Amino acid sequence: MPDTGLALDLARLTLVPCPVPLVPTAQLPHPERALANGEVIRVRRGVYAPRARWLVLRPWQRYLARVYAVAMLYPDFAFSHESAAALLGIPVIGDPETVHVLVPPTAAARESAGIRSHRTERSAAVLTIGGLLLTSPGATAVTLARHRHEAIGFAALEAALRMDETLTPQALRADNDSRLSSRGRNHARWALDRADGRCESVLESLSVATIEWLGFPAPEIQHEFTSPHGITDRGDLWWEEAGLLGEPDGEFKYDGRFGDPAELLRKRRQRDRRLLLGGVRAVTHWGWIEVARIDPLRAQLMGQGLRQIAPETHAPLRSLQRLLAPYDRAITRSRRERTTQRRENG
Template sequence: MGRRKVLEGLERGLLSQPWRGVVVHATDLLKLPTRAAAALLAVKPPVAVAGVTSLALHGISAADDRDIHVMVPYSRRVRSRPGLVVHQGGFRDEDVIEIDGLLTFLLDRALADFLCDGGKRAAFTALDEALRGLPPDHCAKLRENVRDRLADRRDRRGIHRALMLLDLATGRAESPPESVLRLIVVEAGFPVPDPQHEITTVDGRKLYVFDMAWPSRQIALEYDGFAAHEERREYDRERDERMAARGWITLRAVAADLRDPSRLLTELRNAFDRRAGRAA
């Protein structure tokens, strides 16, 4: 495409120039692979897709950031620009893989970096999602690989937090909000809850599954997402009553509690206090 046609396409809005020297079809600009490819072209090698963008290319839906993140070696001085975040770091050929023709970090490397550099909640939910559904041996191997990446990391900032999140993640949360809820209660000082805790009959038949629970105290915590629970309120109320008859306290969290957990944490403290009083 000649210069004249490019200028004409830009003027008519058919083409878009996300960064200097790179032009893409405007209709493709919403596609992550297109924006990532444009970023790699704009920065020029050596460069790799990194951080939250790398996780998104690996299919981690909890990794949500409109900006494109890339990494260049420490020896390069490349400025970030609107929509394009440039990180500096060390990486070798064995640290990267091609996805959709784009050079990006391996999953364990991307997770290790994001656990140190990303927002705490976003990093934790991304890790939990990456572990979700893996066979136990694969889950253990991914943990080991991420831990090794953290040990080898030159930049030690964020390592302590990353290790804490790595120890807390189970991969058993069924949604990102459940992961966030688990993080909230642990950071508030409560014991680590058992995720997806099953309630069974005497003969071992499964009755219910709590999102998370403290079995020794018979306290359960459920997350009620709007889409999943709007039509189940009556069922949930009846189930809570049946579980109360078995000695359980069931607390319920909603999306607003993730933004401001003060109400929920107060109820949870009250529940723990009740159990402490019963034990006394």
């Protein structure tokens, strides 16, 4: 494989830990009894997890646990695609059903029991981290950009660039150009032409892609504002001509895992006031549902005075909407549960 500049400092990389304890059959005295009693759940044949712990996992956490279960059973496997992404902390959308691994070019590429093997030359892009074999952040992101939805590839590339300070957009493009399959090369170029590492979250990356396909002007990403009192705030998506700041916060920011939601919202209001005093005309916040449904995001931006400057690109919008449908359902369900809980407590 040609030198594509994807070298990195391995000492800086750590894997995302398994989100739930995994127990092999050998360590579970009576697995079928424990399964029947509801004590455990079978992650895959030969590996179990405590049922109560499993049920509270989010979809991408369950996928990560399944990857670790495969690693427990097959320690010589080298992980790729979404499986490597999950281990590295590169965003994985939803709960993929398949664990992806690499096999030599002479082996058969096939899918069996939830494991899909991909023929490839083992190269410097395969690393050993935490005892597991997997493709590097850059190689993983390029693979996703070549084979997945453009917005998914863009989010993966942005995450890889943030993760590895030595990685450059030029190195990612060189890696893509060095691979076989012109179809994959051409498909990846949309994301590669836009990736520069400025988007700080997967929702921000998906928002930037959706905004372009909706025909709105491209925002400046991560613009700094200084208040009259000298306080500097950094805004996510800034349209200077419209005086509009867009903030893709996401519902998870205010669900309690990052602190008291009321206090976080109070600080957000304070920050918004500073921004408005500092020359921002309007600040608008949105989350996963607005991006997943697309129409609410379009209406929200137009309602704040932003105008479309190009026709909408319908094909990627429709396919992204299908991909994000599970997030829409999960967040809607979570909102209903929180509302019910507040009523019961109130």
